[in-house]
Amino acid sequence: MQRNGLITSPIRSLRSRQYHDHAMTILIYSTACLALLPLIAILWSTISHGSTRFDWYFLTHNMKGVVGGLYPYGGVLNAILGTLLITITATLISVPIGLFTAIYMVEYAHGGVISTMISFLVDVMSGIPSIVAGLFAYALFSFFFGPGCINGFVGAVALSILMIPTVIRSCEQMLDIVPRDLREASYALGATKSRTIINIVLRSSLPGIVSGVLLAIARVIGETAPLLIASGSVSFTNLNLFNGRMSSLPVYVYNQYAEGMAVCSASARAAVHPCIPGIRMERAWAAALVLILIVLFLNLIGRFISHRFSVSHL
Amino acid sequence: MIHTSSTHSTSTFVSRTLCRYADTIFKYITLIAGLIILFILTAVTVFLLIQAAPAMVGDKNQTVWAIRSLSGGRTIHFWTYVGPLIFGTILTSFLALVCALFIALGVALFITQYAPRPLAFILSHVIDLLAAVPSVIFGLWGGLVLVPSTYPFWKWMNTYFGWIPLFSGQASNPPRTVATVSLVLTIMILPIICSMARDIFQQTPVLLKEAALGLGATQWEMIKLAVLPFGKKGVISAAMLGLGRALGETMAVLMILSPGDLYSWKLLVASQNQTIAANIAAQFPESDSAGVSVLIATGLVLFVITFLVNIAAHHLTGNAIHTKQKNNIRHPLCINKQFIRCSETD
Numbered sequence: 001m002q003r004n005g006l007i008t009s010p011i012r013s014l015r016s017r018q019y020h021d022h023a024m025t026i027l028i029y030s031t032a033c034l035a036l037l038p039l040i041a042i043l044w045s046t047i048s049h050g051s052t053r054f055d056w057y058f059l060t061h062n063m064k065g066v067v068g069g070l071y072p073y074g075g076v077l078n079a080i081l082g083t084l085l086i087t088i089t090a091t092l093i094s095v096p097i098g099l100f101t102a103i104y105m106v107e108y109a110h111g112g113v114i115s116t117m118i119s120f121l122v123d124v125m126s127g128i129p130s131i132v133a134g135l136f137a138y139a140l141f142s143f144f145f146g147p148g149c150i151n152g153f154v155g156a157v158a159l160s161i162l163m164i165p166t167v168i169r170s171c172e173q174m175l176d177i178v179p180r181d182l183r184e185a186s187y188a189l190g191a192t193k194s195r196t197i198i199n200i201v202l203r204s205s206l207p208g209i210v211s212g213v214l215l216a217i218a219r220v221i222g223e224t225a226p227l228l229i230a231s232g233s234v235s236f237t238n239l240n241l242f243n244g245r246m247s248s249l250p251v252y253v254y255n256q257y258a259e260g261m262a263v264c265s266a267s268a269r270a271a272v273h274p275c276i277p278g279i280r281m282e283r284a285w286a287a288a289l290v291l292i293l294i295v296l297f298l299n300l301i302g303r304f305i306s307h308r309f310s311v312s313h314l
Numbered sequence: 315m316i317h318t319s320s321t322h323s324t325s326t327f328v329s330r331t332l333c334r335y336a337d338t339i340f341k342y343i344t345l346i347a348g349l350i351i352l353f354i355l356t357a358v359t360v361f362l363l364i365q366a367a368p369a370m371v372g373d374k375n376q377t378v379w380a381i382r383s384l385s386g387g388r389t390i391h392f393w394t395y396v397g398p399l400i401f402g403t404i405l406t407s408f409l410a411l412v413c414a415l416f417i418a419l420g421v422a423l424f425i426t427q428y429a430p431r432p433l434a435f436i437l438s439h440v441i442d443l444l445a446a447v448p449s450v451i452f453g454l455w456g457g458l459v460l461v462p463s464t465y466p467f468w469k470w471m472n473t474y475f476g477w478i479p480l481f482s483g484q485a486s487n488p489p490r491t492v493a494t495v496s497l498v499l500t501i502m503i504l505p506i507i508c509s510m511a512r513d514i515f516q517q518t519p520v521l522l523k524e525a526a527l528g529l530g531a532t533q534w535e536m537i538k539l540a541v542l543p544f545g546k547k548g549v550i551s552a553a554m555l556g557l558g559r560a561l562g563e564t565m566a567v568l569m570i571l572s573p574g575d576l577y578s579w580k581l582l583v584a585s586q587n588q589t590i591a592a593n594i595a596a597q598f599p600e601s602d603s604a605g606v607s608v609l610i611a612t613g614l615v616l617f618v619i620t621f622l623v624n625i626a627a628h629h630l631t632g633n634a635i636h637t638k639q640k641n642n643i644r645h646p647l648c649i650n651k652q653f654i655r656c657s658e659t660d
Binding site: 017021024028032035039041096097098101103108122124126127130195198218228254257258281285291296 | 350439452453454458508555621625
C-alpha cells in the first residue's frame with residue numbers, strides 16, 4: 001500500500017502536494033462536467049430536430065405510397081407496431097428462461113459445477129455483439145426454413161439472445177437480496193421449497209424483477225443491427241410476426257438516414273404541399289424522438305419501481 | 315367416521331406426494347432453463363459455423379467470386395479480406411477505450427469521492443440514462459450533428475499535431491473518419507465503464523481511506539493509496555467489458571464512417587478503415603448466399619475476438635465481480651475478506 005506515495009512524500013514539499021491535490025480535483029470536476037455534455041447534446045438535437053415532424057399524422061400513418069419528398073409525407077406507425085410486437089415476443093421468450101435460470105442459480109445450485117458453468121456462459125452471452133446475435137438468428141432460421149427467411153419472429157429471437165443475460169443478472173441480484181430469514185420462516189411453517197420460492201422469494205422480489213425486466217426491454221428496444229439483418233423493413237404495416245419483413249423503429253431511423261436527401265424539382269417545391277428535400281432526415285429525427293421517448297419512459301418507470309419498492313422499503 | 319377420516323388421510327397423502335413431485339418438477343424446470351443457456355450458446359456457435367462453412371471449405375469458385383465482389387475486386391482470399399476489417403475494428407475500439415477509460419475513472423471518482431450525495435445521485439442516473447440511449451441515435455447524432463461540427467477541431471489537430479503519424483495526412487471534410495467514430499464510441503462505452511468503476515470504488519473499505527487520511531494524505535493521495543489500488547481489478551474488467559461493447563458496435567460506425575480497406579493509422583483521413591460489424595450490416599442486404607456465408611464467417615471472427623476479450627475480463631476479475639454479487643453486497647467491508655472476516659449471514 002505504501003509503495004506509491006507516502007514513502008516518497010517527505011521529499012515533496014507540502015505545497016507541491018497541495019498543488020497536485022488541487023490540480024486533480026479540478027481535473028476530476030471537469031471530467032464530470034464533460035460527461036454530462038453528450039447526453040444533453042443528444043437530447044437537445046433529438047428534441048429540436050425531431051419536433052418538426054413529430055405530430056399525430058406522423059404517428060398514425062405508415063410509409064405506403066410515399067415517394068421522395070412529395071406530399072404524403074409518411075409516418076412511423078408500421079415501425080412503432082413492429083417494434084412493439086418484436087419486443088413483446090422477445091420479452092415473452094427471455095423472461096421465463098432468464099427468471100428460471102436465476103432461480104436455479106440462487107436457490108438450487110450452491111456453487112456447483114453447473115452453476116459456475118452457467119454463470120460463465122451468461123458472462124460470455126452478455127458479451128455477444130448484437131450483430132452476431134442477428135446473424136445467429138438468421139443462420140438458425142435459414143438452416144431450417146431455407147435461405148432468406150426474414151421476419152419479425154427471427155428478429156425477436158435475436159433480441160432475446162441479447163436480453164436473456166441482462167434478465168438473468170438482474171433477477172439473480174434481486175433474488176439474492178431477499179433475506180434468508182424469510183425463507184427459513186417459510187420452511188419452519190412447513191412450506192415446501194417450490195412454494196417458498198413462488199410465494200415468498202418471488203413475491204418479495206417482484207418489484208426488483210419487474211424493474212430489471214423493464215430495463216432489459218429498454219436496452220433491447222433500441223437494438224438496430226440484429227433487426228436490420230433478421231427482420232428487415234417494409235413500407236406497409238405488417239402485423240404478422242411469422243410472415244414477411246417487419247419494420248422497427250431503429251431500422252426505420254437507419255433507413256431514412258441512409259437514403260439521404262430527396263430530389264425536388266422547382267415546381268414541386270412551390271406546390272401547395274411542397275416537396276421537402278430533407279424530409280427523410282426529419283422523419284429519422286422524429287422517429288428517433290419516438291424511440292428515445294419510449295426508452296426514457298421505460299427507464300424512468302423501471303428506476304422508479306426499483307427505487308420505490310426495493311427490499312429496504314418493505 | 316372412520317371412513318371419512320381414512321379418505322381424508324389418503325387425500326393429504328396424495329396432495330403431499332403431489333407437493334413433493336411439484337417440488338422436484340419445479341427444480342427441474344429451473345435446471346432446464348439453466349441448461350437452455352448452454353444450449354443457446356452451443357447453437358450460436360454451431361449455426362454460425364454451419365452457415366460460414368461454405369466460405370471456408372465449400373465451393374472454392376463461388377467463394378472466390380463472393381469475396382471478390384464483397385471486397386470490390388481487391389482480394390480473393392478470406393483472410394486478406396478480413397484482415398483490414400479486424401485491424402479497423404481493433405483500432406477504433408481501442409482508441410475509444412483509451413479515451414473513455416480516463417473520463418470514466420474521473421467521473422466515477424467524482425461520484426464516489428468528491429460529489430455531495432444528491433449531486434452524485436443525479437449524476438450517476440444521468441450516466442445510466444446515457445447508457446440507455448440506443449446506438450442508432452448515437453449514429454444519427456454523430457452523422458448529422460457531430461460530423462459537421464467537429465471538422466474545425468480535427469483541422470486544428472491536423473495543423474498543429476500533424477507531425478504525429480496518427481494525425482498526419484489531409485484532414486477530410488466532412489470528417490467521416492476513424493477519429494469521429496472513436497469519439498462517438500467513447501461516449502457510448504463511457505457509461506458502462508463508469509458505472510462498474512463507481513460500484514467498485516464505492517466498496518473501498520472506509521478503514522483504508524481513513525487510515526490514509528489520518529496519516530496526513532491529501533484527498534488525491536488518499537485516492538491514489540486506497541481507492542485506486544483497491545479498485546484496480548474491477549476497473550480493468552470494466553475496461554474489458556467496454557472494449558467488448560465497442561468491438562461489436564455496428565450502427566454508430568455504419569452511419570458515420572466512410573469505409574475503406576487499408577491498414578492505415580491516419581485517423582483524420584476518411585475511407586481508410588472499416589469494422590467487421592459495420593461491414594456486415596452494410597453488405598448483408600445486397601449479398602447472395604455465398605456472400606452471406608462469407609459475411610457470417612467474418613461475424614464468427616468478431617464473435618471469437620469479443621469472446622476472448624470477455625474471457626480475459628472474466629479471468630482478470632473473476633473474484634472481484636463474483637464477490638460483489640454474493641449476499642454480502644450490502645456491507646462495504648465484506649467485499650474483500652482479507653480485510654475483515656464476514657459472516658455468511660451478515
